[in-house]
Amino acid sequence: MKYPDDPMIEDMIEWGNEYEYLINNYFSENVKNISIFNDVTISFEFYEGKLYSYNNINYINTYNFIFNSTILGEYDLMIIDDSFLFNEVALMECYYFEYYFDRKFSENNYMDLSKYINKESLKHHDPKILEKCKINKKLYALPYDSDFDNLYFRSNDSNINSIVKNMELLTWDDLLELGNETSSYPLVISLGYSEDMINFFIEYTSNYYNLTKEYDSNFYKVFYNDSSTYLYNSFFDFFNKYTNFTNDYIVNGFPIDGLYEFFMGDSLFFKGKASYSYDFQDIPYISSTLPPKFISVKYNKYLIINNNSNIDKNILVEIATELTSKEMQLYRAKYFG
Known part of the structure; x- marks a missing residue:
């Protein structure tokens, strides 16, 4: 997950530790009666991912990081900015993706959630943002943050x-x-x-x-x-x-x-x-x-499940669903804006 670009955060490491603590605290307090979460601890790893107007090398480096981490199964869940989600099938593309990456990268490496998540549990999401989570009408991501x-x-x-x-x-x-x-x-x-x-x-x-x-x-x-x-x-x-x-x-x-x-x-x-x-x-x-x-643009983050993870997919789906629930969104808004 990328660190926020909030200029009023003085210590990003401290912010990241607090973020991880509060997310795990939410699970311990709000879903403690659900047995599947009893032994679950969520560990976050953050990256800077700052993309500068005068130099695009950071964009390439960040995409390489996401690409390699996904292929190697280094992360079970990943929170990805809309700058990177489904870029291999984007409206505007760079030759770099066609030259170096698979055109079906997301479909092959992100878990198809259509078979696991029912539409009822997605009702709290903005339909337009939810639509951006799909490729060929199949759900490969969940709205995490906006x-x-x-x-x-x-x-x-x-x-x-x-x-x-x-x-x-x-x-x-x-x-x-x-x-x-x-x-x-x-x-x-x-x-x-x-x-x-x-x-x-x-x-x-x-x-x-x-x-x-x-x-x-x-x-x-x-x-x-x-x-x-x-x-x-x-x-x-x-x-x-x-x-x-x-x-x-x-x-x-x-x-x-x-x-x-x-x-x-x-x-x-x-x-x-x-x-x-x-x-x-x-x-x-x-x-x-x-x-x-x-009129403002929207900045969206999406949660994906890595198909290359060794953890039981059913457990990952339950965690992903809770992390993107309405209650969790309100909880994060309370503590992080």
Whole structure:
């Protein structure tokens, strides 16, 4: 499982130990009457998995790690980001996967859960996220964790509140203009991690185009049809206005940089994940809102059972089902946001 990118976590090792302790504590307190869990202890191993906008070598290294660990059966259960799940059959692909990896890697190495888990036990999951757990209508993963973007602001500032109350109607371009009227440096967007860069571009694009399959099954054509030039130029202009034609800070900045400027009063907003609200809960006058147009990407993590594990598959299914249960999700939200 990847460490969170929460800039307010000072010691990741300590956080990981606490995470493992509390998950096992949940099992000991909540499912102690189920005999199958009596001798179960869950041990987590975390990896950094930070993917930088200026270098893709970490992406390749992380995928190699997932690939080799799965093949060798080093982990019985794995929690995988949506950046890596089913990448061999993704909408947009890299030649690297076709050249080095099996096109049926997930189907051959992730356990088909369709035969083990009934639909009734999956009702608490978002149907759209659950659909992403399937290949050819077979269930190979379970939704484990979900997050989305927020803008954090000081609720005791009347200028900011006047902007926030109209956020659902604003575009990112509107927000930048309104911010410039209030402050010389109104917004911090740290995009040093590649997923942040890509996801922000999707959020920006979604202000102007409906990027849903339900609306248009060919929505992705907006990125290369006749309107794409206007889109890319608009996105480029947004950054130029924001950075005064110096884009290095945005590309090389990380959440900790944006958080520092927010706390120092050099930014009206801090763009971070909704789960960060757990860290802000004891700080006075810090509130949050969805991004412009109330549109955010979602960050999903999925749990898979390794077909190469030597542990009884029925036991692993029971553990996986409990780890992704509604009760467990609420429990994790309480302690980790």
